[in-house]
Amino acid sequence: MTNATLANDARILDRIIRFVPHVVLLGLLIGAWELGARTGLITSIMIPRPSAIGGAIVKLYVTEGTIWRHFFVTLTEAVVGFAIGASVAIGLAVASSLSEVFKRYVIPYAIVLNVTPGIALTPVVIAWFGYGMGSKMALAAILCFFPIFVNTLTGLVQVDEDREDLFTSLGASRAQIFAKLRVPSALPLMFAGLKIGLTTALIGAVVAEFAQATDGVGVLMSRFSFQLDMASSIATLLSMTVIGLMLFYTMEFLDDRIVFWRRESRRAAASRAAARTWSGQAGK
Amino acid sequence: MKDQIMAPDTVAADIVVSGRGVGKTFADGSVVALKNADFGIKRGSFVSLVGPSGCGKSTLLRLVSGLIAPSSGAVTVHGTPVTGPRRDISMMFQKATLLEWRTALDNVLLPTEIAGTPTQADRNRAMDLLKLVGLGDFAFSFPAQLSGGMQQRVALARLLQTGADILLLDEPFGALDEFTRERLNTELMRIVAEVGATTLFVTHNISEAIFLADQVFVMTSRPGQVAKIVDVDLDRPRPLSIQTSPAFNALVADVRETLGAV
Numbered sequence: 001m002t003n004a005t006l007a008n009d010a011r012i013l014d015r016i017i018r019f020v021p022h023v024v025l026l027g028l029l030i031g032a033w034e035l036g037a038r039t040g041l042i043t044s045i046m047i048p049r050p051s052a053i054g055g056a057i058v059k060l061y062v063t064e065g066t067i068w069r070h071f072f073v074t075l076t077e078a079v080v081g082f083a084i085g086a087s088v089a090i091g092l093a094v095a096s097s098l099s100e101v102f103k104r105y106v107i108p109y110a111i112v113l114n115v116t117p118g119i120a121l122t123p124v125v126i127a128w129f130g131y132g133m134g135s136k137m138a139l140a141a142i143l144c145f146f147p148i149f150v151n152t153l154t155g156l157v158q159v160d161e162d163r164e165d166l167f168t169s170l171g172a173s174r175a176q177i178f179a180k181l182r183v184p185s186a187l188p189l190m191f192a193g194l195k196i197g198l199t200t201a202l203i204g205a206v207v208a209e210f211a212q213a214t215d216g217v218g219v220l221m222s223r224f225s226f227q228l229d230m231a232s233s234i235a236t237l238l239s240m241t242v243i244g245l246m247l248f249y250t251m252e253f254l255d256d257r258i259v260f261w262r263r264e265s266r267r268a269a270a271s272r273a274a275a276r277t278w279s280g281q282a283g284k
Numbered sequence: 285m286k287d288q289i290m291a292p293d294t295v296a297a298d299i300v301v302s303g304r305g306v307g308k309t310f311a312d313g314s315v316v317a318l319k320n321a322d323f324g325i326k327r328g329s330f331v332s333l334v335g336p337s338g339c340g341k342s343t344l345l346r347l348v349s350g351l352i353a354p355s356s357g358a359v360t361v362h363g364t365p366v367t368g369p370r371r372d373i374s375m376m377f378q379k380a381t382l383l384e385w386r387t388a389l390d391n392v393l394l395p396t397e398i399a400g401t402p403t404q405a406d407r408n409r410a411m412d413l414l415k416l417v418g419l420g421d422f423a424f425s426f427p428a429q430l431s432g433g434m435q436q437r438v439a440l441a442r443l444l445q446t447g448a449d450i451l452l453l454d455e456p457f458g459a460l461d462e463f464t465r466e467r468l469n470t471e472l473m474r475i476v477a478e479v480g481a482t483t484l485f486v487t488h489n490i491s492e493a494i495f496l497a498d499q500v501f502v503m504t505s506r507p508g509q510v511a512k513i514v515d516v517d518l519d520r521p522r523p524l525s526i527q528t529s530p531a532f533n534a535l536v537a538d539v540r541e542t543l544g545a546v
Binding site: 160162163165166167168169170171172176180181184259260261264267270271272274275278281 | 350369370371374375378379383387389390394395397398399404407423424426429446
C-alpha cells in the first residue's frame with residue numbers, strides 16, 4: 001500500500017520534472033517575442049505583443065465573452081459535418097468490402113473526390129447550402145470523407161490470409177467472418193482515418209466560414225484581421241486550436257478504449273477484468 | 285496391394301482418412317502441385333508429411349481439410365468424401381493466427397463460438413485445455429503478452445477445443461527456435477496420444493518428421509507426389525535421445541535416400 005503510493009508519487013514527480021523544460025522553453029520564446037516587440041525589433045501592428053494577445057484573450061473569453069457563441073457554432077459545424085462524412089465513409093467502405101462489384105463502381109468517384117482539392121469546392125458548397133451552418137457542415141463532411149473511407153476499406157479488406165483460412169476451416173459464415181474477424185482487424189486503421197478526418201473536418205468548417213458566413217470563429221477572425229486588430233485575431237485563432245485539441249483527444253480516448261489491445265496498460269486492465277468475470281462465473 | 289493381408293472390413297473401420305488418385309493443379313493446369321496421391325491413414329495414428337518446398341505437402345493437407353478441392357481423385361474422411369470444411373477436422377497453421385483482441389481463453393473458445401453459443405461447460409473445457417498445454421496461468425493474457433511458443437500453445441488448445449478427431453498441423457512450430465520446438469513436439473506427442481486423435485503433421489525437417497510419427501509420407505517435388513511411405517516402428521513414449529539411436533538413423537537415411545533419389 002505505502003510502497004504503491006510511493007511509486008505513484010515518484011511517477012508524478014517524474015512527470016512534473018520532465019514537464020519543466022517545456023514550460024521554460026515556451027516562457028523564453030514568449031519573453032523574447034515580447035522583448036522584440038517592445039524594443040521595436042518586431043512591428044507590433046502586424047505581429048502583436050504577447051501581452052496584447054493576453055489582453056485580447058481575457059477580453060474575448062472572460063470579460064466580454066464574445067467568442068463563445070462563435071466557438072460553439074464552429075464546434076457544432078465541425079462535429080456534425082464529421083459525423084455525416086464519417087457515417088457515409090464507413091457505410092460505403094463496409095459496402096465496398098462486402099461486394100467486389102460495388103467497390104469497382106465506388107472507388108473511381110472516391111479517387112476523383114480525393115484528387116480534386118476539396119477546399120476549391122467552397123463556393124459551390126456555399127451556393128448549394130447557403131450562408132448558414134449547412135454549407136460549413138457540408139464542406140467539413142466532404143473534406144473528412146476520403147481518409148476515413150480509404151482507411152476503413154483497407155482495414156476491412158486487408159485481413160491476414162491464415163486467419164481467414166482458420167475461420168473457413170472452422171466453418172464460419174460470411175457474417176461471422178465479418179463480425180468476428182474483419183471488423184476488429186479494421187478498427188486500428190479506421191481510427192487512424194477518423195483522427196485525420198476530424199482534423200480535416202475542422203479545416204472544412206473554418207475555410208467555409210472564411211469564405212462566407214455570419215457566425216463562427218472563422219468569421220470573427222477575418223473580421224478582426226480586416227480591422228487590423230491582430231491581437232484579437234490571434235486570440236481567436238487560439239480557439240480553433242482548442243477545438244482541434246478537444247476533438248483530437250476525444251477520438252484518442254475512444255481509440256484507447258475501443259482498440260484497447262494495442263496499449264500495454266489497457267491490455268493489463270482488460271486482462272484483470274476478464275479474470276474477475278471468470279471468478280464471478282465460477283463462484284455461481 | 286499392400287492392404288491385401290487385412291480383411292476388407294477391418295480396413296474400412298481402421299482407415300479414417302484416405303486418398304485415391306488425388307491430384308491438384310493450379311493456374312489453369314500449368315502448375316501441378318500434387319499428382320496422383322494414394323494413401324490411407326489409420327485411426328489414432330500420427331503421420332508426418334516431409335519434403336522440400338513445393339512438394340505439395342501443404343496442398344495435400346489443405347485438400348484433406350476441405351479448404352481446397354482436388355482437381356482429380358477424392359479424399360475420404362470417415363467414409364464420406366471431403367467437399368468442404370467439416371467439424372471432425374481441425375487445422376493449425378505455422379503462424380499462431382490468434383486474434384489479438386481476445387484473451388487466450390477467448391481465443392480457445394473461438395471454434396465453439398462459431399459453432400454456437402458457448403456454455404459454462406465449454407468455457408471450463410477451454411480452461412482445462414489451456415492447463416493441458418501448460419498455460420493455465422495465462423488464460424486471461426492477450427496474445428501480445430505471450431511469447432511465440434506460448435502463442436502456439438494457445439493455438440494448440442484451440443485446435444483441441446473443436447473436438448475434432450482429425451488434426452492437421454501445417455509446420456506448427458516452424459517459426460520457433462530449436463529448443464522451444466523440441467519441447468512443444470514432445471508435448472504434442474503426449475497430448476495427441478491423450479486425446480486419441482489422428483494427426484497429419486507437415487514439416488520439412490526429417491528428424492522431426494520421424495521422431496513424431498508412426499508413418500512418414502516422403503514427398504518429392506516437380507510434380508509433387510508421395511514418393512514413399514516409411515513406417516516408424518519405434519516404441520512410445522520416445523525420449524529426445526532416441527534421435528541418436530541406430531534405428532532412428534537408419535530411418536533418417538531411408539527418408540534422405542528417397543528425397544535425394546529424385
